[in-house]
Amino acid sequence: MPTARRFLPPIQSLQAFEAVARLGSFTEAATELALTQSAISRQVSALERQLGVALLLRGPRHVVPTAEGASYASAVRGALGQLHHAALALQDKDGAGTLTLAILPTFGTRWLIPRLPRFLRAHPEITLHFVTRIGAFDMGSARVDAAIHAGRADWPATRATLLLEDRVQPLAAPQLARGLQTSWGPDTASDIARLPRLALASRPQEWAGWMAAQGLPPPAPAAMVFEHLAALAQACAAGLGVALMPPFLFRTEIARGELCPLAPDWANGAGYWLMEPDSAAPKRAVADLRTWLVTECSRADGAFA
DSSP states (O other), rough: OOOHHHOOOOOOHHHHHHHHHSSHHHHHHHHHHHHEEEEEHHHHHHHHHTTTSSSHHHHHHHOOOOOOHHHHHHHHHHHHHHHHHHHHHHHOOOSSSSSEEEEEHHHHHIHHHHHHHHOOOOOOOOEEEEOOSSSOHHHHHHSSSSEEEOOOSSSEEEEEEEEEEEEEEEEHHHHHHSSSSSSSSHHHHHHTSSOOOEEETTOOTTTHHHHHHHHHHOOOOOOOESHHHHHHHHHHTSSSSSSOGGGGGGHHHHHHHHSSEOOEEEEEEEEEEEEETSSSSOHHHHHHHHHHHHHHHTTTTTTOO
């Protein structure tokens, strides 16, 4: 059908266009796809001619999608993702060999990934794919098999397995820690309450809970709020304020004296969980990961090594 073929461009052209739209550069797209810059430019130009629509605005230094191009790039990205997952499914008909796991950025890089060699040695048949997610999301539409979640197990339509209790501790840069009481007590808690407070957007009530646990009145709003734990830790180390953070993820900074504990750690009632969709029987790879995670977290050094 000649008319229909006009709207089915070659996949190479779609990949080239999606990369340029996402990266804003023909050069970077060429590097990512292992092609020449001129090849990428030809693919995108051919796509625009085939569709009869200008998809990109080409500047001297940057490339940005047109309004039509931005909309089309989003659709192309989704279609390419579906093709990728379909190819994986063909190669892994029983679901045993691949696992797409959503991870929290800081927990993933600092706790999970350093331990993964142990998992892969035990399960060399499993291929892991990672995506980064914060908070609850629809695992079905995201094509995610499981997710590491920090907080409470109140995620709809999921099964939750507790991995670690969430304990946080007031941490600050050395310059803010100076002058505080050297021994923990009510006066120290009051001193901490007077410092600028940094907070996570996903945990807006955590400081209020900590203050209540110390017998202190509710705090004023935080001086700064961050989306990611890593950014919160960097701001804390820069001396911008005190933050409630899980010390097991920042043992290196604490050991180097870049972050100083100001009080004992505190159980905030939350945890780190493995979340799985409850709509279907778990894949074998997910069951293997769950068993390994529970064992790893129960080790004597599981939370702190």
